[in-house]
Amino acid sequence: MNIEQSISSISRQSLHVELVERLRDLIVDGTLAAGEKIPERELCERFGVSRTPMREALKVLAADGLVSLAPNRGAWVSKITVTELEEVFPIMGALEGLSGEMACLHISDQQIADIRKIHHEMVAHFKAGELNEYFSANQAIHEAILEAANNPTLRTMYRTLAARIRRARYLANMTDERWAEAMDEHEQILQALEGREGEKLAMILREHLKNKFDTVRQWLVDEEAES
């Protein structure tokens, strides 16, 4: 067992890692809104820490693209722009496609069974019109595929990008028609996964994401038109 593993499994993480995670959550769930100024002192008071670990955390979040730093001017929550989403979505597509391909190489019958179970729950939430529960199940499926791909680096990169996208509260904009379409796509995802058809799964996942992007873009265009 190497040093890093033995340490991380025993002691708790350092303060700045904790802060990175909590700040990321606050940004993703919108508590810290896009474009908002985030003064260090205020954040430090909120979390009861000094400026040193907070500043370390802000540097990491800036490297991840969730925070913008202006020298001597402080930190802002990064804005979500159409341009940014147009950059990020194709990359997400490439990564998710890859995760599908790799998942097909490694996935066990048990893992497929687990995903099928989530899939059925998702169908139930769809039929009940439970949007948030549907969304959670949906996300869980993509996470499970990512998990099956068995590539920690891919997982980290995917999640970093996903965080930037999830801040867009596009759900409200999803039409019933699009929702039904997404369900159909998910049926195909499950079938490709069960047949372990890597390339086909990759294609479906990319298409699925592209359609999602169209929904998000529409939301964002409307949003920007308002302000």
Add this chain to the structure above:
Amino acid sequence: MNIEQSISSISRQSLHVELVERLRDLIVDGTLAAGEKIPERELCERFGVSRTPMREALKVLAADGLVSLAPNRGAWVSKITVTELEEVFPIMGALEGLSGEMACLHISDQQIADIRKIHHEMVAHFKAGELNEYFSANQAIHEAILEAANNPTLRTMYRTLAARIRRARYLANMTDERWAEAMDEHEQILQALEGREGEKLAMILREHLKNKFDTVRQWLVDEEAES
């Protein structure tokens, strides 16, 4: 003009950004060797800065995977393992393939002409047996394609991964046969680019990278066998 742009064009970057870049270079070029312990005090003395900005820089590098942090134990230059390369290369392939596809959508005749020029220089270096010069030209071509893809997020992610891979001094292991093969692949890359055949280019780039990976893996297996 937004705040970040107006600031960055006037004032110099903050210390920790400077440190991130310089440390990254030292790690990539092997001055700081993989697996090496890097005590903060020593680094601070080398760069003439205090521990605060240095620690900020180490946090960012750790997030990028070039440095490993063990709580209360300090920082190490991350080791390059076969496992890590097996994770990273397929991701590089997906990103480079995407960059090829996107480049074909946007690239101008001038940009293609520029790449063709570098390509010919590279051929000359190949014929002269100038490995390092060949490698620089090679890298410049991939960078130019990435540039033509016109996606800053993709560029950043690609470069972050590339930094992790380039530390492997695999060049020494490249056979003349493999070298000739790589040249042939580059001919195909140029042709696909000129024909703006996105999918074909993506495929060639992925294949090209996969072959490179095989070379690197062989180097690393030999390396690990030594120690």
Add this chain to the structure above:
DNA sequence: TGACTTCATTTTGAATTCATAATTCAATTT
């Protein structure tokens, strides 16, 4: 010899302090 303790030293984590740059706002000028 070799494993275990103890304690001084070193290193790191985080808080505090100090210097400097940016911001605010009242006073002044046009």
Add this chain to the structure above:
DNA sequence: AAATTGAATTATGAATTCAAAATGAAGTCA
């Protein structure tokens, strides 16, 4: 009234300080 200047305030960048944990060496005992 609007724009400009400049002092006071505030926030940030970086160095220093302090506390806690890890390291390493000497000593102890089996």
